[in-house]
Amino acid sequence: MADQKNGKDVPNVGEGDSVSKDVVYLEETFYILSKKNSVFRVQLTSKGLTLTKETDGNSKEQTILLRDIIGSKCMRSKRRRPGAGSCVCSSFVGNNQLKVVDENSGDLDENDISAYLYIYAYILKRSRRTLKRERTTITLRFRSFDKYEDNNREAQKWRTTIKCLIASLPITYSPPTNDKKVLVLLNPKSGPGKARELFQSKVVPILQEAEVPYDLHVTKYAQYAREFVRTRNVYGWRAILAIGGDGVLFEIMNGMFERLDWQQALAEVPLAILPCGSGNGLARTICHLYNEPYIPQNLTGLSMAIVKGQTAPMDVVRIETRTKIMFSFLSVGWGLLSDIDIESERLRAIGGQRFAVWAVARLVGLRTYKGVVSYAKIKDVSNLPKPKQPLTLSHSISQDGALDSPDAEAFIDCDEHSEVFVNAVNGKQHQRVDSWYSVNSRRSAFYSTRGSEYHSVTSEGSEMRSPVHACMHGPASHLPSLMSQLPSQWVHEEGEFVMVHVSYQPYIGEDFLFAPRSQLSDGVMWMLIIKAGIPRSQILSFLLGVGQGSHADLNTEHIKMVPVSAFRIVPEGTTGYITVDGEVVEYGPIQAEIFPNIVNLLVPETK
Known part of the structure; x- marks a missing residue:
């Protein structure tokens, strides 16, 4: 090597040496x-x-x-x-x-x-x-x-x-070498249906340059990703990447909890998400918390997180309904926001704008719902345990140490x-x-990284052998059964509601800053309660201000934000929507509790 003009080797610095700040x-x-x-x-x-x-x-x-x-x-x-x-x-x-x-x-x-x-x-x-x-x-x-x-x-x-x-x-x-590939599960129908195109044009070139091989599987039906991770040897992959909306990761995470070895699998195989759906709440949250630019249909920063291998823990929420147990990473909703989310599905082709269009319709035809909302309030969020520090996974190059030459x-x-x-x-x-x-022009293909594979159908000899009745595992509940009496210290509110929405991430959509104080792992759920009788003008102000999170500090007769560690919602009647991470669940009693530091997520290094 060279110093000034002639050149000399610079001595290596080992791990135990005393070094200056910049070696x-x-x-x-x-x-x-x-x-x-x-x-x-x-x-x-x-x-x-x-x-x-x-x-x-x-x-x-x-x-x-x-x-x-x-x-x-x-x-x-x-x-x-x-x-x-x-x-x-x-x-x-x-x-x-x-x-x-x-x-x-x-x-x-x-x-x-x-x-x-x-x-x-x-x-x-x-x-x-x-x-x-x-x-x-x-x-x-x-x-x-x-x-x-x-x-x-x-x-x-x-x-x-x-x-x-x-x-x-x-x-x-x-x-350094790492022969393990990234498992990519891609939903081609997420959002406006551009997931395949975005993966090929935005993600594959970065995987090429970082020499990270991958297995790409395109989902073919509902719950495909869930069945896949439940029945395969996930330890053969360095990470599991969901490409699509939040629903793809919801399937993957719940498939992991249906494994007998769920704890080891979630500890050793981190999860990741690249946003190609309509909501993209978790991806927007990761960028927000790690100071990474979030630009729709620009997957650069989050793709870099895939190849860098740094992880951070994330809370999960255990959800119980009358017939199912599931785990959630984003939110639970009842009322206005859930109505907008589900009923706007018919406008999926226009992407995230569907929410704004349908919000106007629901504001004109405002609905209210009767029921009982109970929750365990967190009195002091400042004294909660701090999240674990991010970890960096060992990673590097593809299985034979080379790329197909461009x-x-x-x-x-x-x-x-x-x-x-x-x-x-x-x-x-x-x-x-x-x-x-800058190198701006390049042509890339799905098959460009040596050792990477594309699967449009399930490979012969590797069919998914799913049990007829999958059993949900995961951490055990600390709550009474759904129909049992709740602890006396819980708060109970009975009446008529415009909506109750609970989030454990700052963003529940690309432009919806729901809980500004939330972290990936802090043990807190933020419950927004809007009671009936609120003027439409205030609801409109709420919907217009969600991009800045200005509603988070409200505490009025009709609207308030409460930090909780567990909750139960018991609606009256049979008409309405309850959603978990944007997915519809059965309408009826539902309860939830938060478990910190359960899932490891791949995150950017920019924090």
């Missing part, structure tokens, strides 16, 4: 061929990749944070067709673009001894008033030596160090700002290209 692992100095008196100093540190440009005594520094880097790959230049152009060492301007292939490709340029290291990053940048991630590729060309093998050895050293740092592992001479015409889109650098080694000057630039 330098590798560094190199590059000279810009097209600009006199300009150099770039590139350092790989415990913080990330630091790029310092020095020109005529002026210095400008940019650091690409380690948390924004998802992977890297070593490549070789592609053989040029006769008459296609001269040496690739020239400046990459116009149509004279660098084309690279895998080192095992039969189409490589034997005359170019360079080794190219591609580093893939998604950087948080501010655009006007919003934050978004911009895809960036840092390209390092290693040509300090006269043989490809020596240059490739240097490139591999950088690649291995990057992968170890990403995985939070000690620096070694070989990159053809540069499909994968690399060099811009005209690339520079040609000269690196001085042992008195000899070699052209050395080192540029960082």
